[in-house]
Amino acid sequence: MQPLLLKTALKTYPHTRALKRGELTDPAVQLVFDEVEPIHNAFAPMARRQAYDVSELAIVTYLQAKAYGKPLILLPAVVAARFQQGCIIYNARRGKLDIDQLSGKKIGVRTYTQTTGMWVRAILSGTYGVPVEANEWITIEGAHLEEYADPSFVQRAAPGKQLLPMLRAGELDAAILGNDLPDEAGLEPLIPDAATADLAWYAAHRYVPINHVVVVTQALADAHPQAVRAVYDLLCRGKASVAAENAGKPDKLLFGYDALRAPLEETLAFCEEQGLLPRKLTVDEIFADSERILGDAGVEPPRTPPFHLFHSQKRI
Template identity: 80%
Template sequence: MSTPLPPPRLNTALKTYPHTQPLKSGELTDPAVELVFEEIEPIHRAFAPMARQQAYDVSELAIVTYLQAKAYGKPLVLLPAVVAARFQQGCIIYNAAQGKPELADLAGKRIGVRAYTQTTGMWVRAILGGTYDVPLDQVDWVTIEGAHLDEYTDPPFVRRVGPGKQLLAMLRDGELDAAILGNDLPDGPEFKPLIDNAAAADKAWYAQHQYVPINHVVVVSQEVADSQPQAVRAVYDLLKRGKASVAAQNAGKPDKLLFGYDALRKPLEETLAFCEQQRLLPRKLSVDEIFADSAGILGEAGF
């Protein structure tokens, strides 16, 4: 009697969240795949290597980075799985000591963001433009890093400062009028949200759009998708089981972990429109083009 072959081992980059921790601890497993995790902190350090060289078999990836990678023809396949999402209106801050810029007067103001292509920056700009009528191309966007994709060039209204600069230090020193930050938002009274009553504003945004802004999704390399489709199906199922493991604690809250083509269609359509408006994509993409990469692998399980 022949010994069964071991499952494929897939090099994986996922941040430890409540819904991914059971996968990383081995509490949730699947006989069709073995996930070998690399611990990368902060997780955004995995994004450029994945987008440029497909450094991992499976990886968390910022949605804007994925969309740019897809538009530039990188061999990545999106799984319809959101692993990180958040409301964004508290992510733009100002220095209380310097005085608060008014939303109606942001044209010509200096707003810092780590990179113009950063997903949090995309969402904040979408909200500033769509909800508060800020003329985005008239803002002086100040960045300290470039895009995860080498092919991308920032629009002319974006400028990069010299090496060694940090957004909070620039905001503290009066070199910026406001700054957009994500997981690195500071505590304390020195910096305040630019948008008043950000939580209430986020609730109003959710009532209109019916989804939480997507930050990070999951992708696999095209090579793995082609050579190990059963393992890819197992990865998607594990991610869904991870979400199910935290369902009780998330009951009654807006769903931040969207799964499946139907749930993701409208959010992705709007995300693509925001990216096009902000000159983040080199060509037009459609949701159908994106979904086609994995639909043949996931089949009915993807809905």
Template identity: 80%
Template sequence: MNTATQPLKLKTALKTYPHTRALKAGELTDLAIELAFEDVEPIHRAFAPMARHQAYDVSELAIVTYLQAKACGKPVVLLPAVVAARFQQGCIIYDARNGTLDVSSLAGKKVGVRAYSQTTGMWVRAILEKTYGVPLDQIEWITIEGAHLEEYRDPPFVRRVEPGKQLVSMLRAGEIDAAILGNDLPDEPGLEPLIDDAAAADRAWYALHRYVPINHVVVVTKTLADTHPHAVRAVYDLLCRGKASVAAENAGKPDKLLFGYDALRGPLEETLAFCEQQQLLPRKLSVDEILADSIGILGEAGR
């Protein structure tokens, strides 16, 4: 085969979801590209290498990590594709064996989160403040890791514990009063959601905001976007086809896979506002600046 007709091989980091399974299994393909998937487990281990050094051509990335990377001038380009989203109100827990706790009594308490910049933490803080009126500046935020971006520095009200500490064990020991956890939420008697009937609270949040909080998006390197825009279009088309492959099973449910500039604009504006309020960004970003990186490549296909 002539090398000119061979597909462009793209080093790719994507978690296996129902909507990415067919891509990763080679059932959905494009003649222009070959997605060479790296085995990254858990997927958040790909985020720092991608944000810092563009370790992949195509990568899943937490939305806060992407926004920080963009604000810091990193050469990454957002595709208008959400690959992971979830309702967040069940993600803050406490140990009921240490006494009762609720959102009205969080002021003055210690709340742990893996990193202050973790996307789940950003969403939970936004919900605590905007929905429940919790004064975030009256909480002592405890972290066990730093940000995926080396340039980012935690605000002065955030305290990092010594290496080796884990949030769940700190919660059991009473060293923190509550903890924000994502995919690592424990199923353990005594560890209870802080927000009563979190599922109902999430439904109420959705009724007001009309989108599911965004966790992970897809980015490509600026080098790929500049030199092989056809490949970027092919990547986005495959992601769209992956979403379409699970459309029937997701019918009638809140759309957790927002695709396209029009669908993302409002949620991105609100996400940016939350990040700015929580001192997560080193400079102000606009949605137009973010979308400009790919809109010239995807055009109407990205609408």
């Protein structure tokens, strides 16, 4: 039998490199990679018209797609996660800005639905007492889901505007950036010692904020459930290939229903609080789509963070 060819959008990470090089294979499927850079350019086509059979997808985009009834199925596999508190910056050349001065300020973010923006807002509200509605949010793009309308406290910048020039010019008081964080003198993290603050958050919540997951189309799952099982197995093998180098570190690659349940419940709560979802979702509803296909293969014991990271810490 010839393997089933699957059009795939997946960024090259240490845990996906062997898969993308063809060093990890499965006789049932062949992943045909569409190299998309940056990877978020694949998200709208996948969410709106299912442009790929298999795709990496931002967690907020997936949750919105699920809520709007898009035929996508989440695999219990996180392929990108990161600590977020260093992702909000300000222009120190225009004066000092402390986090307790943030209310009422203009904060730029690529799009209000951006996953990094969701996490930063959740942390600002939950940890530092800065409500989402207390700020004016300035965006330069719309949501990946065309059905979504931004809340009233979100404003779109004029066409052609970009976040960093606006921040330099004083048109923004702060900005949230992810992989495109600049290394530029004068643009400083708003949250002092963000790395230590992130570890305190991790100690309380016991997971690294989820950025990207993997989804497949409903059409693929209906026609070729064995292919979906093969894809998930390949992803698991990719994670296993970097287990030694990640040993002793916070697990950024949560796999399996047990490991993902609590983080997804909290992620859903944050999205609801920020007006990102048109209807209430539950983790059971989300998992049901793939559980019938993966069965016991989707169960992986949750990895407990190193004890010293959360011992004697209060919930943040």
